[in-house]
Amino acid sequence: MRLEVEIGRLRLRNPVMTASGTFGYGEEYAGFVDLDRLGAVVVKGLSLTPREGNPPPRIVETPAGMLNAIGLQNIGIERFLKERLPFLRRFDTPLVVNFFGDTVDEYVRAAERLSGVDGIHALEMNISCPNKQAGWSIFGTDPDVTHRVVGSVRRVTDLTLIVKLSPNVTDIALMARAAADAGADAVSLINTITGMAIDIRTRRPKLANVTGGLSGPAVRPIGVRMVWEVSRAVAIPVIGMGGIVSAEDAIEYMLAGASAVAVGTASFLNPTAAIDVLEGIKEFMTDQGIEDVRSITGGLIEG
Amino acid sequence: MNRLFKAEVVSNTHVSDTLSILKLSPAGAEAAPAPGQFYMVRVSETLDPLLRRPFSILRWDEASLEFLIKVRGRATALMRSLKCGEELDLLGPLGRGFPPPPPGATPLIVAGGVGIASVYPLIGSLARDAHVFYGAPGMRELCLIDEIRGHTERLHISTDDGSLGLKGSVVEALAGFLDTSGVTNPVVYACGPEGMAEALIGMLTERGVPGYLSIEERMACGVGACLGCVTRTVSGYRRVCREGPVFDVRELSR
Ligand SMILES: Cc1cc2nc3c(=O)[nH]c(=O)nc-3n(C[C@H](O)[C@H](O)[C@H](O)COP(=O)(O)OP(=O)(O)OC[C@H]3O[C@@H](n4cnc5c(N)ncnc54)[C@H](O)[C@@H]3O)c2cc1C
Ligand SMILES: Cc1cc2nc3c(=O)[nH]c(=O)nc-3n(C[C@H](O)[C@H](O)[C@H](O)COP(=O)(O)O)c2cc1C
Ligand code: FES
Numbered sequence: 001m002r003l004e005v006e007i008g009r010l011r012l013r014n015p016v017m018t019a020s021g022t023f024g025y026g027e028e029y030a031g032f033v034d035l036d037r038l039g040a041v042v043v044k045g046l047s048l049t050p051r052e053g054n055p056p057p058r059i060v061e062t063p064a065g066m067l068n069a070i071g072l073q074n075i076g077i078e079r080f081l082k083e084r085l086p087f088l089r090r091f092d093t094p095l096v097v098n099f100f101g102d103t104v105d106e107y108v109r110a111a112e113r114l115s116g117v118d119g120i121h122a123l124e125m126n127i128s129c130p131n132k133q134a135g136w137s138i139f140g141t142d143p144d145v146t147h148r149v150v151g152s153v154r155r156v157t158d159l160t161l162i163v164k165l166s167p168n169v170t171d172i173a174l175m176a177r178a179a180a181d182a183g184a185d186a187v188s189l190i191n192t193i194t195g196m197a198i199d200i201r202t203r204r205p206k207l208a209n210v211t212g213g214l215s216g217p218a219v220r221p222i223g224v225r226m227v228w229e230v231s232r233a234v235a236i237p238v239i240g241m242g243g244i245v246s247a248e249d250a251i252e253y254m255l256a257g258a259s260a261v262a263v264g265t266a267s268f269l270n271p272t273a274a275i276d277v278l279e280g281i282k283e284f285m286t287d288q289g290i291e292d293v294r295s296i297t298g299g300l301i302e303g
Numbered sequence: 304m305n306r307l308f309k310a311e312v313v314s315n316t317h318v319s320d321t322l323s324i325l326k327l328s329p330a331g332a333e334a335a336p337a338p339g340q341f342y343m344v345r346v347s348e349t350l351d352p353l354l355r356r357p358f359s360i361l362r363w364d365e366a367s368l369e370f371l372i373k374v375r376g377r378a379t380a381l382m383r384s385l386k387c388g389e390e391l392d393l394l395g396p397l398g399r400g401f402p403p404p405p406p407g408a409t410p411l412i413v414a415g416g417v418g419i420a421s422v423y424p425l426i427g428s429l430a431r432d433a434h435v436f437y438g439a440p441g442m443r444e445l446c447l448i449d450e451i452r453g454h455t456e457r458l459h460i461s462t463d464d465g466s467l468g469l470k471g472s473v474v475e476a477l478a479g480f481l482d483t484s485g486v487t488n489p490v491v492y493a494c495g496p497e498g499m500a501e502a503l504i505g506m507l508t509e510r511g512v513p514g515y516l517s518i519e520e521r522m523a524c525g526v527g528a529c530l531g532c533v534t535r536t537v538s539g540y541r542r543v544c545r546e547g548p549v550f551d552v553r554e555l556s557r
Contacts, residue, residue, distance in 0.1 A: 024528035032307055044530070052540060059521050059531035064350040066523060070530045073540065217350045245350070268354055268524045269345060271307055271394065 001285055002292040005039070005260050007237050008160030008185030010094055010122050012039035012260060015293055016250065016278040019241050019264030020045055020098035020124060020164070021070065022215075023274075025084040026091075032271035035091045037278065039260060042096040043084070045126050048110050050076035060197050060206040065218030065243075066265060067195050069209035072100060072129065077113050089119035096162065100126040104149050108156055115157040123159050125150065127179075128166035128191040140166035140191075143178035154183035162239065165189040165230070167219075172226045173233035180234040187230060188239035188262065190223045216265040217243040224256045231257025231298060245273060247280020254296040306396070308333055312389045313367060318446045321374045322417065323383050327391060328367050336360040338424035339400030339494075339517055339549045342368070343525035344382075345392035352378040355394060357522050357544070359421035359494070368393075371420035371446070397525050398548050401425060401492050401515050404432075408488040411436065411480075413503065415473050415495025416444055421517045421548070422494050423447065426454050429492075434459065434480070438473025438499075442466040474502040481510060490514060491552070507552050514552040518543050 003014040017040040023029055026041045035041055053073025060067050075083070077099070088095050097120050101107040107125065114120055127140035127149060139149050150163055163179040165172060167190035176187050192213025197206040205211075223242025231238045240258030244250050245266040253261050266273035281293065290296065310327035317323045336342075343355035356378045362369040372382050385391070401422075404410045410433040412422050419437060426435055438461040439445050445467065451458050460468030461476040469476050473495065481489060491514030493503055500516055507514045520532040520543040527545035534543050536554045541547065 022524075022529060024524075024526075028524070028526045028528040044528075053530060053533070055535070056533055056540075057521050058533065059523050059529070061352065061354050064353055066354060068523070068529070068531060073530045073533070216353055265353075265523075268529060270392075271526070 001282065002294070003282070005237075005294060007162065007239065007260060008122065010040070010160045012094060014039045014278055014281075015254070015260035016274050016281070017096070017239065017260060017262045018042050018267065018274055019262040020126065022264040022267050025080070026088050027084070029267065029271055030087075033275055035093050037275055038093050039278075040094040040096050040122070041088065041091070042098055042124060042262060043080075043088075044074055045072055045098040045100050046074050046077050046080050046110070047072065047100055047102075048077055048106055048113070050074060050079065055208040057206065057208055058212075060212070062195070062197055062214065063218060065214050065216035067197055067207060067212035067214055068192065069207045069212035071209065077110060081117060085117070085119055094121040095119060096122040096124050098124040098126055098164070100129045102129075104152050107149050108152050111153045111157045115159050120159065122162060123153075123157060124162040124164050124188060125153060126164045126191065128164065128168070138166060138168070140175060141169050143174050146175055146178040147182045150179050150182035150184055160185045162186045162188050164191055165226075166191050167193050167222060167226055167242075173229045176230040176234045180236050184236060186237040186239060186259075187234065188241065189230060190219065190226055190242040193219055193222065215242070217245055217249075219243045220249060220252075224252055227253055227258050228256040228300065244277060245269070247277050247284055250277050250281060251284055251296060254293075255298070255300045257298045257300070259294070259297050306334055307392075307394050309390050310368065310393050312385050312387050312391070314387060315383070315385050317383070319443050322444070322446050323372050324361070324446075325370045325372055325382060325385065326367055327369070327393070329393070334396060336363055336368075336396035337400040338428065339421055340396040340398050341421075341525075341548060342370075342393045342395030343397065343522070344370075345394075346378045346381050352381070354523050355525060357397075357525060359517070359548075360396065361420045361423050371417060371423075373417035394525060398544055399546065401517075401549050404429065404490050405488075408490045409434070409486050411477065411486075411489050411491045413437075413473060413477055413491055413493035413495070415439065415499035418494035418496065418499070418517070419447060420494075422492055425492055426451055433457065434486075436461070436473050436477045436480070438462065438468075438476065438495075440464065472499065472502065474499060474506055477503075478506050478510075481512060491516075493517070504552055504555050515549050516552055516555065517548045518550060518555075519548070
């Protein structure tokens with residue numbers, strides 16, 4: 001049985017990765033999951049300088065999902081390299097570092113700093129964050145801005161570059177094309193969908209930040225649809241995520257066109273979720289007589 | 304030791320309209336908790352409720368774990384209706400519990416409402432020297448009184464409505480005691496609802512009395528990965544599930 005997949009120059013031993021922000025810096029789950037069995041570890045989004053994040057409450061559960069407004073809290077790239085990377089280097093599993101910036105220049109400087117560091121194998125650019133230069137529009141909602149920021153990062157790094165797309169757009173295929181044209185090696189989707197919840201008794205928002213990002217099983221049909229649209233629009237590999245809790249969910253994403261998948265919120269309910277998804281994919285392949293996991297990708301039969 | 308395990312319901316005792324004591328028997332040998340630590344409990348195999356819920360360890364021995372559950376929403380209502388033989392999925396013990404008191408100190412154990420669950424294990428281990436202050440809105444929200452009396456005579460009960468013990472808040476009761484008893488080297492171990500926690504931090508800070516407080520915040524992962532459970536401290540946001548749930552009161556700036 002062949003489980004390996006390729007994302008840019010990255011070779012993954014299997015298609016199951018962790019989703020940024022749901023797996024900490026790897027160490028938090030290392031007591032439950034053998035990191036060397038994962039396809040890749042994707043760490044919490046980093047920026048050049050540390051971020052405090054939003055005030056609590058930062059999370060609220062919604063039907064089969066959750067809203068989060070962490071506010072991109074992180075320890076900053078320098079502390080990550082010094083304090084967290086040595087632990088992750090002990091594993092064979094490719095390490096994907098998720099990062100973001102407030103300006104194009106910050107993205108570029110972050111990518112420069114992360115490139116050429118031993119133990120970092122790929123970069124995932126989170127473009128679902130506000131663009132401070134352009135009055136708080138979002139990098140990932142304007143194809144021209146997406147093209148510019150991805151192109152600028154592409155010019156400074158040789159690492160496999162994954163662009164993580166925001167689902168908060170009308171036409172996600174357009175965004176994916178902009179990223180691909182600018183030199184992205186792959187796109188990953190979906191990031192969380194902006195949502196909101198209100199406590200009707202106090203009449204106050206349930207999150208201190210008022211709005212937050214929806215994740216978990218509730219978003220899965222949207223993620224599957226978007227992966228399907230994007231995979232038909234671009235030639236680069238697509239990494240699918242959004243509400244995957246089981247192997248069935250992962251296979252659904254692959255049939256829609258994903259070459260690899262990421263397990264996010266599911267790790268909170270089940271710390272071994274990523275490994276369970278992998279084992280389930282293997283079982284499915286055995287049952288269906290599938291030899292090569294890559295043959296599932298885009299296997300949707302329409303009409 | 305395994306920190307992710309299944310446990311079977313051995314008993315589920317309803318002690319009041321909203322409180323119940325859930326006794327579970329883990330499937331194998333699990334890591335022993337320390338007072339103030341908690342478990343993330345997966346209440347249902349379905350996706351609603353989705354996330355695990357945190358609960359402090361109330362009592363334990365080699366064969367069982369007990370939790371005191373107050374019904375608040377969906378997950379806790381489901382827990383109240385669990386039947387013997389049903390199985391739950393647990394993650395824990397997690398977090399940092401209460402540190403032992405320094406030599407010569409007088410432990411003052413303070414609980415508001417269901418906060419008794421978190422400090423209860425201290426009552427058995429520190430009872431000889433400790434005083435226990437236990438408050439709730441009314442007497443119906445108090446439980447385990449006989450068990451606490453079995454460990455110590457120095458139990459100070461207060462209720463907001465005066466239905467049992469002193470009328471007023473547990474923080475007022477503790478303040479009165481600190482100001483009049485002449486107690487030497489007090490150190491406070493506390494857990495209670497947000498309002499009580501705020502009042503306690505203010506009261507202890509004013510008097511320069513050291514203390515440890517168990518904080519509640521909404522959690523998703525329980526293991527430090529999601530950054531969802533932070534509380535503000537003098538050194539910035541800290542994760543309640545990892546750096547807490549017990550914090551030195553001096554750390555908590557409010
Ligand atoms: C470390 C820790 C230890 C705890 N120990 C115990 C315990 O021993 N016994 C016990 O009964 N409860 C304990 N709790 C609280 C318990 O986790 C919540 O009551 C439970 O998660 C509510 O779930 P639900 O689905 O019933 O309610 P939900 O429907 O999720 O919420 C009902 C209401 O409670 C509020 N709420 C929910 N979770 C929290 C929270 N974590 N902090 C503050 N407000 C919240 C919500 O805003 C809402 O208004 C503890 C919490 C923490 C963080
Ligand atoms: C608590 C939390 C924190 C997240 N942090 C990040 C982040 O820092 N960077 C990022 O690109 N995506 C972040 N995400 C989005 C996830 O990586 C993922 O795209 C999304 O949650 C959908 O997948 P899921 O439904 O499986 O969780 C976060 C999600 C959650 C729930
Ligand atoms: S609950 Fe996830 S970091 Fe504390």
